Amino acid sequence: MSYQIELFHSLLNDFLQGESALMTIEGDVLAVRGVQAVSYGTLTMAATTATKYLKLQEGDIALLNDPYSGGSLLSDMTFVMAVSEDLIWVSRRSLDKSVKLAKSVEEEGLRIPPTPLRQKNQLNEMILSAMQAHPACPANFVTWLKHQCEDMTVKAKTLHEAIEYTGFTITGELIEEYIDLCRKSSVQKISERASGETRVDVVLDSGELLRLNMEIHDGKVSLDFSGTSAAKTVSLTESATYGVCFYTLSRYYGFEQLANSGSFSVLQITKPAGCWLIGKYPAPTYKGMTCGAAALQTAMELALSQIHQKSEKALSSNCPLNFDLLHQDKHMLLTLPGGVGASASHDGECAHLQSFSIEQLERDFPVKVQRVDLRHSTGGKGKHNGGRGVILKIEAREDIQAAWVTDLTLHRPRISKNCSHGDPCEVSIEHEGTHKVLPVLGQQKFSKGDVVTLCSGSGGGYGKEV
Structure with missing residues (x-):
């Protein structure tokens, strides 16, 4: 690994704290970090959705918590910030969490689609007022949002200063080399273990069936969820499903610190239309993001254990x-x-x-x-x-x-x-x-x-x- 690559990897680790991701404006994922399994799919989806509908200039910040736009729980606010002309930073920060047992996502709380929160260094006071007026809006929400924007501005400045201090430029060639290196490293870590295939069934008490067919060959992992049932009361979004699968896989093989477009390429997922792993609006998502995600993680761990019997x-x-x-x-x-x-x-x-x-x-x-x-x-x-x-x-x-x-x-x-x-x-x-x-x-x-x-x-x- 070259000095430039090591320096770039260290910079990413230092900057990305909590549930966060850094991407290019073209959509290449440079790094994802977090302890929540769903973050590894939802954070990047949030950035993709926000940049698709909003033209973010350097310093602009968008806000969302809508699970169908890349959010997770409605109490987790996702901020998408253009930290430069080329880089998008996604940061997820939690408000007061509570148990939500509802029949639709709208009943679970205030749902925010990708919304321009700050533009040209000015907070959108009209949108903030509209949010505050919503009956499901948490107390002191606007004050909290303003504090988060201030904190992100300070941290974005430290990123710029760190890049300047290192004295190198983040070029397209550097990014391409880093992503390819992460891909090769992930493939190698998988290839060093056994290959094989297996099937696992997990039945939820709410009636849903999770059927996982896993195949591991040549350093690649294929997951086929054909046979998985439709939602009854548990529903997980497609991006959250991907996040849980990658989270479990990367930790099992030990490449969680290389979570980006390169390592993402080792995982291929097939999901039948209508199953509970690709829930559609307005299905509630709280139980999916908690119990459903845990059931999927259990299925992944069981399948990996069956294929790699020596461990x-x-x-x-x-x-x-x-x-x-x-x-x-x-x-x-x-x-x-x-x-x-x-x-x-x-x-x-x-x-x-x-x-x-x-x-x-x-x-x-x-x-x-x-x-x-x-x-x-x-x-x-x-x-x-x-x-x-x-x-x-x-x-x-x-x-x-x-x-x-x-x-x-x-x-x-x-x-x-x-x-x-x-x-x-x-x-x-x-x-x-x-x-x-x-x-x-x-x-x-x-x-x-x-x-x-x-x-x-x-x-x-x-x-x-x-």
Whole structure:
């Protein structure tokens, strides 16, 4: 790798933080970074859509959150900025998240198509006022947007300064060489492993079937989703589907830091018209972007494990448990991640609950936290145990509302004899001496004295217990 290429790669890594991407105005993807699987397809789609309908000049910023234009959750705002005459920067930043169980995307919140937010260094106050007037608009939205624009302007300036400091020019030849190098590296990493083909079926509790046919040959991966059913209540956009597939693939083979047009070329996907992986407006997308994406990731991991049996790994609990507490004008989303599956050489990693203040929770809501710990797993056992999920137990001290969504693949897919399934996510309630397991997703009022137990899923175990 030449010094210029190494310098360019380092510059991309330093600049792209969080969920972000950098592209050329012609549409070449230079790099995508993020921890959300759907970002690897939706960020580039957002840039493509915005630049198609809006003529962005240097310094201009467009805003969108519409899943059908390259957005993800409606609470995630995607900013598309022309950082130069040739480069487009996409940055996704989150507002206050909540559980959305709706029948259409319009009911899930304020949906924003590609919209000119700043032009010629001037914010579009008319559009900002229209957004603020929408009944579904979050509080202090305009103030937050202005702060994001200021932050992006500062960071864009640092990119220009970094390029000037290095003393080299980002030429078309450099970009072409970098993309080709990433393509060759990705092909090599895949070719070093086994080739083969397999089929995996995953059934969602909502009734959808996910059928994945995977073929790996000559450093290329082909995915055919023929046989996948139409949406019932879960729908994922086409760009999000691609993102999840590439995310899982690149991390499995170890080229996630080379996510661009070059490495994208190793993946080919066939999807039948009308299936739930290519949802159409106005289908709701919240469950797709959460539970649906997790189910697709599980199918990908299972297929890769079947083809590469020498590095077989038990399934992880990819879908976190999201529990949204509501009381008066306040809400708080509690997210409990799941455990990681074990392998032939070591136990799976236990889940780590995102830090939150128990004192603040009990101050803002009429609840008492009785327990926060790793759950006692009965599943996921083996020579190497799967990573345990998290348990959170709270008592309602007054009537309180809640909405939740958990893993929608409680109907476990078939796995190899070397592996065992971990425990699924579970929401249960103790009411007046009775214990009841609640549905995998729902919303209801809890009465004073009710004790609600939240358990995220555990990872699967590997090998026979000794």
